Amino acid sequence: MNKHESLWLVWQNVNTRLFYHVGTLSFYDSQYTFQYTYRSNGPQKINDAIKNGYLLHPMFPDLKKEYKSKNLFGAFKRRLPSEIRVDFKEILSDLSLSEGYSEMELLERTRGKLGGDQYSFEKPLKIIDGILKTSFYINGMSYQDLPQNWFEVLKSNKKVILKLEPENPVDENAIAIYTGFNIKLGYVPRFYASGISALMNNGMSPKISVNYINESSTSSWWVKLDFECEVPEINKINLSQMDPIFESVV
Numbered sequence: 001m002n003k004h005e006s007l008w009l010v011w012q013n014v015n016t017r018l019f020y021h022v023g024t025l026s027f028y029d030s031q032y033t034f035q036y037t038y039r040s041n042g043p044q045k046i047n048d049a050i051k052n053g054y055l056l057h058p059m060f061p062d063l064k065k066e067y068k069s070k071n072l073f074g075a076f077k078r079r080l081p082s083e084i085r086v087d088f089k090e091i092l093s094d095l096s097l098s099e100g101y102s103e104m105e106l107l108e109r110t111r112g113k114l115g116g117d118q119y120s121f122e123k124p125l126k127i128i129d130g131i132l133k134t135s136f137y138i139n140g141m142s143y144q145d146l147p148q149n150w151f152e153v154l155k156s157n158k159k160v161i162l163k164l165e166p167e168n169p170v171d172e173n174a175i176a177i178y179t180g181f182n183i184k185l186g187y188v189p190r191f192y193a194s195g196i197s198a199l200m201n202n203g204m205s206p207k208i209s210v211n212y213i214n215e216s217s218t219s220s221w222w223v224k225l226d227f228e229c230e231v232p233e234i235n236k237i238n239l240s241q242m243d244p245i246f247e248s249v250v
Contacts, residue, residue, distance in 0.1 A: 007025050008191070043171075
């Protein structure tokens with residue numbers, strides 16, 4: 001069976017700093033597909049993004065078309081580091097990738113980010129064998145009142161805690177992230193928040209762990225977390241149909 005891989009294309013409004021899941025890139029059966037999230041009327045999707053100033057990508061001008069290609073779309077391939085770079089092997093090593101990497105793996109690890117750009121690629125929330133899984137970077141760390149040695153504190157005790165913020169003025173589904181010493185680090189990315197908060201409000205207890213810390217990088221790369229949560233049997237079918245919030249993997 002061919003492996004199905006997918007990544008969310010996320011756009012950030014530079015004025016409000018809010019993020020939106022505007023499209024999904026997939027690879028299956030030797031073919032790439034890209035489609036906007038127009039079927040969802042939920043917050044932080046393409047319809048919401050358009051209302052808040054988003055313009056369709058010029059390479060993908062049709063909102064309702066499913067774009068297909070045997071090769072990675074040029075608009076996305078240009079976001080990958082070039083193999084002819086003299087430091088390319090070092091880049092692969094830093095990303096923990098072997099020379100047999102796929103372009104989807106490279107896009108996932110680099111997030112396809114370009115300097116000063118509004119786009120990034122993020123891992124979807126996937127249900128695998130009844131467990132909801134993903135990994136993400138903490139949002140908004142540069143806006144928190146962090147102690148100067150926050151990374152030392154986190155490295156010494158990697159326990160992190162999720163706390164719902166239903167009174168948050170920007171997003172009632174906001175989920176704050178704290179260290180075990182009650183230092184507020186930032187937030188779960190907003191495009192995941194509605195799904196994860198729904199689970200937490202229904203009594204589920206997600207497991208969250210520090211994947212790695214890179215305090216010498218820019219703030220959007222400071223801390224990466226791994227997330228997983230059991231999904232109640234009664235909700236599995238409903239959750240998997242809440243595309244594109246959750247993706248079910250058989």
